[in-house]
Structures are given as C-alpha cells and as structure tokens.
Amino acid sequence: MVVVSGSNATTMAKQLAETMGWDHHDLETRRFPDTEGYIRIPSETIEALREEPVVLVSNTFPDSGIVETLLMLDAIQDVRAGRLQNLREIGPQTLPDVGKGVILAVPYFGYSRQDKRFKPGESISARAIANMLATRCDGMVVLDLHAPAVLSEMSIPVAFISAMPELADHLKSSVNPDFILSPDKGAIDRASSVAQQIGCEFSYLEKTRIDAHTIVHKAKDLDVDGKSVAIVDDMIATGGTICRAAEALRSQGAVEVHAACSHGLFTGGAIARLLRYVDGVHATGSLPNARDVISGGPALARGVNEILGELGLSS
Numbered sequence: 001m002v003v004v005s006g007s008n009a010t011t012m013a014k015q016l017a018e019t020m021g022w023d024h025h026d027l028e029t030r031r032f033p034d035t036e037g038y039i040r041i042p043s044e045t046i047e048a049l050r051e052e053p054v055v056l057v058s059n060t061f062p063d064s065g066i067v068e069t070l071l072m073l074d075a076i077q078d079v080r081a082g083r084l085q086n087l088r089e090i091g092p093q094t095l096p097d098v099g100k101g102v103i104l105a106v107p108y109f110g111y112s113r114q115d116k117r118f119k120p121g122e123s124i125s126a127r128a129i130a131n132m133l134a135t136r137c138d139g140m141v142v143l144d145l146h147a148p149a150v151l152s153e154m155s156i157p158v159a160f161i162s163a164m165p166e167l168a169d170h171l172k173s174s175v176n177p178d179f180i181l182s183p184d185k186g187a188i189d190r191a192s193s194v195a196q197q198i199g200c201e202f203s204y205l206e207k208t209r210i211d212a213h214t215i216v217h218k219a220k221d222l223d224v225d226g227k228s229v230a231i232v233d234d235m236i237a238t239g240g241t242i243c244r245a246a247e248a249l250r251s252q253g254a255v256e257v258h259a260a261c262s263h264g265l266f267t268g269g270a271i272a273r274l275l276r277y278v279d280g281v282h283a284t285g286s287l288p289n290a291r292d293v294i295s296g297g298p299a300l301a302r303g304v305n306e307i308l309g310e311l312g313l314s315s
C-alpha cells in the first residue's frame, strides 16, 4: 500500500504511513496566478500507485481543499485505469487497468456541521461534499466526523473512526485528569469514552449557542472542587464553548483545566483566548495547528484496515 497527500494533510499522511509501515509520496500541488489549483502525480509515484492500492489523505477544508481532493482523486483514477495520454507523448499513453483500490482518508471533513436541512431549500452540505468525493474513490475513512449519521447512506463503504483512544492516552500521561467534562450533549459519547479509558469521573453540560460567538451553558453542579479537569470536544473553533465551560469549572473549584479535541480549527485568535481560561490545549494534527500533540495515524490506520477488509483487499 502507498499513502499520498497534497498540500493540506501531510502531517497525518506521514503519521498513517509510519503507523502502517508504508511509503508516503507527496503529490505536486501548485496555484496558478488566478489562484486556481494544479496537481500532478510525479512519475515515480505513478508506478507506485499502479503496483498497489493507495490511500489519499486529504482535507475538505478550507474550500480549496475540496477542489484539490477531487483533482487528486481524478488523477489517481486515471493513473490506475492506465489513462496516461498526454500531449507531450511522455511515457506509455495507455496501460492496463489495475482495478479497485483507491481509499480517501479525510482527517478533517470540512462542511461537516451543515448536516441537516433547517429551512427548505438549504443544501445538506456535508452530504453534498461526500457524494461528490464518492464518485472518485472506492472507500472513505473520516476522522471524528461531527455527526456521522449524515453519511449513513453513501454509495461506497465509509469508516467512521476516532482519535479519542489516542487523546485519552495523551491526557493520561501528560495531565492525568481526575475528571472529564463534555461541554455539550453532542460530545458525550466521545468524552465519556475518554473518561472510561482513563478511569476517571465524567459529566457533561447543556449548551445553547446564541450565535457563532455567544455560548450559554445551563447551570449545573459539578463535583470538581480541588480537581484537575479536561474538557473534551470533537473540535474547537472560536474557543467560545471551551472558555464558557472552563469558567463554570473554575467557579466550582477546579484547580487545573485543560481542553482537548480532535480538530483544532482555532479561528481568530482562539488559542490566545483559550489560554486565558485553561492551562493547556491539546489537539491532533488533522488540521495544521500550533497545539498538534496527538498522532492521528493510529486512528486513520484503523479506518483504512476496515475499508481494506470491506473491499476484500486486506493482505
């Protein structure tokens, strides 16, 4: 197997390759002066992609990531089908089709939060993006998708995997928290699995989002006096959710508060804001970020193995 990546998920692609003991190849990515993207599979990688199944690791964030992912998948499909015709007539123009074996692994699935239609006429963006990608690959792996139900009826197998086991290992060894808090009901499954793995107490808050920057939590007694607490969520964007939860914890006597997530978007100065409320911020490198301390490689590997099994390609 070979792992390839473009411009936006190199860290995770290398972590996956290292976990599996496979080779990693960079695809060539550039921008034209008008900002449109260009991608090319280098000659030595063309050979590797035809010899064995391939995992493309690529994010659908920011928007340019969606286009880049589609272009890379399209080029990989052409190479594996032996469609190599080129105007300069370099190399063989056609080769035999080597068959199925293209897996897309998406560390951060952009547009995942628009997963329902709230008003008539709205696009269910998460599903729309996934359906486009599914036309160009044989299986998909998605890391800590906000609400997996939105991709439950895809035309290809999809593995929903989580970095929470690695996040729990990291918190246990670096913070050793007494208590794990889910900052809203949506993160209960993820955060409680972390508490269970660490073997510590757990609770959750009920959150209402007034707007993108305003969060309100329902008052709740939490048994955190004198304790070290880690707040666990799937993603941190503005940091508003974590800051309000940390305030609630401090006001109830928590002596140390950490924030941990899979996806560190950290928009608009979020890290500086967070560090006014918490003692540490911990994330995977699903998106390039300054708090990337948890490897996502093992989680992606679990998903890739699942899809290889479903496609009958396990070695």
Ligand code: R5P
Binding pocket: 183, 184, 186, 187, 212, 215, 233, 234, 235, 236, 237, 238, 239, 240, 241, 242
């Ligand atoms: C929402 O339900 C998510 O799980 C996160 O809690 C949310 O996206 C975090 O956003 P922010 O950091 O802007 O509060």
